[in-house]
Amino acid sequence: MTSQAIExxxxxxxxxxxxxxxxxxxTSGAYSPGQRLSESELAxxxxxxxxxxxxxxxxxxxxxxxxTPRIGIRVIDFRPEEVSQLFLVRExxxxxxxxxxxENMTTGEIExxxxxxxxxxxxxxxxxxxxxxxxxxxxxxxxxxxxGARCEHLEKLxxxxxxxxxxxxxxxxxxxxxxxxxxFAEHREILAALVTRNPDAAEGCMRRHIRNARxxxxxxxxxxxxxxxxxxxxx
Numbered sequence: 001m002t003s004q005a006i007e008x009x010x011x012x013x014x015x016x017x018x019x020x021x022x023x024x025x026x027t028s029g030a031y032s033p034g035q036r037l038s039e040s041e042l043a044x045x046x047x048x049x050x051x052x053x054x055x056x057x058x059x060x061x062x063x064x065x066x067x068t069p070r071i072g073i074r075v076i077d078f079r080p081e082e083v084s085q086l087f088l089v090r091e092x093x094x095x096x097x098x099x100x101x102x103e104n105m106t107t108g109e110i111e112x113x114x115x116x117x118x119x120x121x122x123x124x125x126x127x128x129x130x131x132x133x134x135x136x137x138x139x140x141x142x143x144x145x146x147x148g149a150r151c152e153h154l155e156k157l158x159x160x161x162x163x164x165x166x167x168x169x170x171x172x173x174x175x176x177x178x179x180x181x182x183x184f185a186e187h188r189e190i191l192a193a194l195v196t197r198n199p200d201a202a203e204g205c206m207r208r209h210i211r212n213a214r215x216x217x218x219x220x221x222x223x224x225x226x227x228x229x230x231x232x233x234x235x
Contacts, residue, residue, distance in 0.1 A: 014048050018056035021046060026064045026075055027167040033077035037065065063164035076168065080221050086165055087214030091207050093158055094142065097149040098190060098206035099199040105148035113144055113191055120184060132174040132183050141187050142166070145194075145206075173217040182212065 022042075025031065043053045057065060057073060067073050078086070105113075116139065125131045134140045146158050174180045186209040193201035 014052035015055035015059075018046055018048055018052050019059050022056055022060060023064065023164065023167070026060075027164075027170070029172055031075045033075050033168075035075045036071070037073045037075065039073070060164075063161055064168060076165075078165070078169075080218055083169065083217055083221060084214060086162065087210060087217065090158075090162060090166065091210040091214070093154060093162070094146065094210055095203045095207040097146045097151070097154050097158065098194070099203040100149035100151055100154070101145050102194050102197050102199045102202035104150040105145075105194060109144070109148050110191075110194055113141065113148075113194065116141060116144065117184070117187055117191060120187070126180045126184050129178060129180050130175060132170075132180040134170070141190075145190070148194075169217045169220075170213075173213065173220045176216050176220050179216050183209070186212065 031037065037057075039050055039053060039057070043050050046053065057067075061067055062076075064076055065073050066076050120126065120132070120134070120141075123133060125133060134142075143159065143163065146155060146163075149155070174183060186205065190202060190205045190209060193205050
């Protein structure tokens with residue numbers, strides 16, 4: 001019997017797990033925008049060596065972290081005008097994605113979205129108006145809708161970088177008073193348009209949803225800046 005070479009997967013697997021864990025930590029607000037990340041401390045907390053950690057951090061550069069010579073790695077921090085531009089790009093691209101999804105999603109994919117929103121609706125934080133938690137990949141309403149558009153160029157534009165920037169702002173912004181319930185209701189409106197296969201309604205609902213998210217994110221940033229100034233004043 002001819003022996004078959006087996007590719008080692010341990011490092012790649014660890015790097016993938018570290019990548020997913022770091023995305024979860026950063027987008028959940030465990031680290032503040034602009035906060036410096038210590039490789040040694042992260043490796044210790046995750047229980048891995050620096051090799052797979054550096055691979056994971058390399059994948060996150062430009063998405064959720066930035067690397068500066070002689071300073072190191074920090075959580076990415078956007079100025080308000082950059083956040084506004086990000087959401088304007090999202091509004092145009094995801095509006096088109098929703099339009100295409102209304103035409104191209106399978107019945108099974110739409111049913112998955114329906115089940116996903118039913119699961120979201122059971123979140124105590126939404127009914128309490130505290131936050132709107134979403135999963136990653138297909139367990140994220142926006143991710144699943146973009147995939148359903150069946151457009152590789154839109155996927156690349158939205159899911160390679162913009163998606164991570166979105167996750168960075170989404171949870172914090174959803175904690176604004178009333179936003180969690182409003183965002184959930186807007187997702188249901190988008191789903192209704194997808195169910196009826198109405199491209200104009202799907203694009204319009206998605207654009208309106210992201211426009212509201214932009215205004216809310218900017219309000220959240222302004223509030224954070226105000227709180228920071230007040231803390232310095234009272235320090």
